[in-house]
Amino acid sequence: MIQIRDIRKSFGNQEVLKGVSADFESGKTSLIMGASGSGKTVLIKCMVGLLKPDSGQVLYNNRDFFSLNGAEQKKIRTEIGFLFQGAALFNSLSVEQNVLLPLDMFTNWTRAEKLARVNEVLERVGLEGVNPKFPSEISGGMAKRVGIARAIVQHPRYLFCDEPNSGLDPGTAGRIDELIQELTREFNITTVINTHDMNSVMEIGESVFFLYKGEKRWVGNKDEILGSKDEALDKFIFASDFLQDAKHAMLKQGGRDAIRREMARNVPVANPEAAAPESSKS
Amino acid sequence: MHFFAHFGQYLLMIRALFVKPEQFRMYWRETLRQMEDIGVGSFLIITVVSLFIGAVTAVQTAYQIFGNSLVPGYYLGWIVRDTTILELAPTFSCLILAGKAGSNMSSELGNMRISEQIDALTIMGISTEAYLIGPRILAAIIVIPMLVAVAAMLSIVGGYVSTMVSGYVTGGEFVHGLLTSFKGFNVQLMIIKAMVFAFLIASVSSYQGFYVRGGSVELGQASTRAVVYSCILILLSDYVIAVIALN
Numbered sequence: 020m021i022q023i024r025d026i027r028k029s030f031g032n033q034e035v036l037k038g039v040s041a042d043f044e045s046g047k048t049s050l051i052m053g054a055s056g057s058g059k060t061v062l063i064k065c066m067v068g069l070l071k072p073d074s075g076q077v078l079y080n081n082r083d084f085f086s087l088n089g090a091e092q093k094k095i096r097t098e099i100g101f102l103f104q105g106a107a108l109f110n111s112l113s114v115e116q117n118v119l120l121p122l123d124m125f126t127n128w129t130r131a132e133k134l135a136r137v138n139e140v141l142e143r144v145g146l147e148g149v150n151p152k153f154p155s156e157i158s159g160g161m162a163k164r165v166g167i168a169r170a171i172v173q174h175p176r177y178l179f180c181d182e183p184n185s186g187l188d189p190g191t192a193g194r195i196d197e198l199i200q201e202l203t204r205e206f207n208i209t210t211v212i213n214t215h216d217m218n219s220v221m222e223i224g225e226s227v228f229f230l231y232k233g234e235k236r237w238v239g240n241k242d243e244i245l246g247s248k249d250e251a252l253d254k255f256i257f258a259s260d261f262l263q264d265a266k267h268a269m270l271k272q273g274g275r276d277a278i279r280r281e282m283a284r285n286v287p288v289a290n291p292e293a294a295a296p297e298s299s300k301s
Numbered sequence: 302m303h304f305f306a307h308f309g310q311y312l313l314m315i316r317a318l319f320v321k322p323e324q325f326r327m328y329w330r331e332t333l334r335q336m337e338d339i340g341v342g343s344f345l346i347i348t349v350v351s352l353f354i355g356a357v358t359a360v361q362t363a364y365q366i367f368g369n370s371l372v373p374g375y376y377l378g379w380i381v382r383d384t385t386i387l388e389l390a391p392t393f394s395c396l397i398l399a400g401k402a403g404s405n406m407s408s409e410l411g412n413m414r415i416s417e418q419i420d421a422l423t424i425m426g427i428s429t430e431a432y433l434i435g436p437r438i439l440a441a442i443i444v445i446p447m448l449v450a451v452a453a454m455l456s457i458v459g460g461y462v463s464t465m466v467s468g469y470v471t472g473g474e475f476v477h478g479l480l481t482s483f484k485g486f487n488v489q490l491m492i493i494k495a496m497v498f499a500f501l502i503a504s505v506s507s508y509q510g511f512y513v514r515g516g517s518v519e520l521g522q523a524s525t526r527a528v529v530y531s532c533i534l535i536l537l538s539d540y541v542i543a544v545i546a547l548n
Contacts, residue, residue, distance in 0.1 A: 067424050096426035107417040121425050124323050 020045050021177060021209050026065055026075035028058075035061045036072070037233040045176075045209040048200050048223045052214055053230035054255055059213040062230065063179055066211065067099055068092060079177065097125055100170030100208075102180040106162040108154040108169075114141070115150035118169045125173065140168040144198060160191035164198070171202060178203065180212040184219055192216065196223045217256060220244065229255070311508050317430035318438070328436055335440035339402045343448060346401060347394055351452040354389055355381065355459030363469035374470035378478020381460040386487045390453035392539050395498035398445060399531035403506035406437055407527035410510030411520040419511070434511060438503040445499035446492045453491060490546050497542065501534045 021043040028036040035058045043049040053059050064070040066077050068084055077084045079095050087095070108117050115137055122133045141147060144164040154162055163183060170178060180199060184192035200223045203210040214220065220227055224241035231251045239247065247253065322328040359381050366372045366380075410433060413419050422429045457479065464475050506527035513523040 069420055069423060093426045093428075096424055099424055099426075101421065101424045103417045103421060105416060107421040109413075109418055109421075110416075123327055124425065124427055 020080060021066065021211065022076075022078040022081075023062075023066060024076040024078070026062065026077070027073045028061055028065055028070065029073055035233050036065070038075070039230070039233070039235050040075075041228050041235060041238070043209055043211050044226065046204060046207045047225045048203050048210045048212060049226040049228065050212045050214055050220055050224045051228050051230055052220055052224075052255075054215060054258075057230045058233040059215075059230055060181060063181055063211065063213050067101060067179055068096070097121075097173065098176040100173070100175035100178045102163065102166045102170050102178070102183055104182040104185055106154075106159075106166035108162055108165055110154050112153075113150065114146070114152050114154070114157065114165050117154070117165060118172050121169065121173050136172060137168075140172050141165075143171075143202075144168045145194075159186050160188075160195070163187065163191075163195055167195075167198060167202070171206070171208075174206065175208060178208045178210040180210070182213055182215070184214065184216050189218065192218070193222065199223065231255075310512065311504070314430055314434065314508055314511070315504065317428065318435045320428045320431045322431065323427060328432060331432065332436035332440050332443075335437050336444045338405070339398070339440055340444040340448065342405075343398055343401050344451075346397060347448050347452050348455055350393065350397055351390065351455035352459035352462075354393055355385060355456030355461075356463035358384055358389065358456070359460035359463045359469075360467060363464065363467065367469060374474040375478035375481060377464060377470050378460075378475040379481050380478075381475075382457055382479050382483075383487060385453050385456040385460070386491050388539075390456055391449050391491050391494040391498060392535065394449050394452040395445065395495065395502060395535050396532055398448070398499075399502050399506075399535060400528050402441070403502045403527050403531045404524045406503060406506040407510035407524045408520060410434075410507055411513040411523050412510075414511060414513050415516060415520060430511070434504070434507040437507050438500060441499040441503035442496050445502070446495040449491060449495035490542070493546075494539065494542055497538055498535045501538060502531045505531045505534060 022041070024040050026036050026039045027034070039058075039062060051059050051062060061070060065072045065075075068077075071085065076086075079098070082091075082095065084092060084095060108114075109120070112120065115134075118137045118140060119133055122128060122136060126133065128136075137150070138147075141150065144167050146161060146164050146168065149157060149161065149165075154165070157165070178199070183195050183199060187195065196219050199210060199212065202208065212219070212223075221241050221244075224244070227237075227239055227241060227244055228235065229237040229249070229252050237244075237247055237249045237252050244252070245256070359377060362380050362384075363377055366376060367374075410419075413433070419429050419433070422432065461472070461475055464470055465472055470478075509523040509527040509530070510520075513519055
């Protein structure tokens, strides 16, 4: 379990996080949701120690990360897997070497044992046989999967994902979401995901945390979110592509006639006179 | 104030190099990779430059001293040897390496920083300064003195060949000059200079790349700063070493 307590972070005069507290349970996918600039990335970077908060605590199973010494922080870091927005693969290393790196660095396993583990996780993320390829030779979706494989290769207790779906088509994004949720349940990992994608929220949001201008605004789950009374959250949901997608899904369910009706309703009026009601013509 | 902030951060970076490696084998592997990058990658340019610098030194020295009939011919070999060993080979080679290897280090680390690869290593629990910068400095300190020694030899060969071609002195006279009043201390000084310059090139360039912020424009600026600062520090330390060692 990860708990954050009253996290504050400023850059110059700009206060980005204004006393954020939350609990993230193990075995659940917890989503930090918010618009761009709401402080999601700064919060997740504070949680993993890439940024030091001005005040507040980050507790990993009751161990306060920022009051530990360097060696103890390192120990916690080896329990963390992190999927970056751009995957952050090492360009000069092959897929296999990318996933192998944490094992090379932190285990004394034999070469065969390490390779067996690498192949196991690559298979788990659906990437069998891509071992010799380099990051420049694979697609964005595959790079994200390699990032996940690298993140889970050491059996992490905590998994952080920063915008895992950004830049991916809806199908691939959905598969990445499913994969993260499966891994979370399978290995009872505490997973924290940064996202502004409402589709992800509705798909895997077992616990949802809405961040607005550096403050915690709403906490709940995917079943409660559409019934929230929070004005900022409503605006966020209505501004997202999610409703467009939902509308398209409804239209699809209504068949071609529903689509035609919807198109007819939205067709721009070419001739205003022709389109005017009969009563106004006389 | 800005200078002191950077200098403080540079010292903290140097301090961060002295940690216990997570896996010694991985650090050594990275050191070997860097040695290959610096050594093999820079060998051609060092070879070409050294040969021509030696040749030009010999021709211009001959032009200056042989108007005077009192100067014996073997002086040419002597002057070419000492100028090369004491100054041209270490300083000139390292100025070139600052441009070649230094900018390469800076842009490689800067690119890793911008694409969050350094953050990825940090989150894994790896001591990033020690793993990424330590091997670069160690590799530079090992390989650059070797390159400088090769550069010195090639410069002298270049001087010999150009002397033969131009016909200022005979080959025997040039070799006699090379063997006259040879001081082993000069070679030691050349190696010491090369090691100091190597440390400056690798540490300053790595610093510029490692702490870069922003995007591709800032990355380019960092590479330029790496070369400019390395060159200035090489020339400054060259003077300081000369004053300390030769006075």
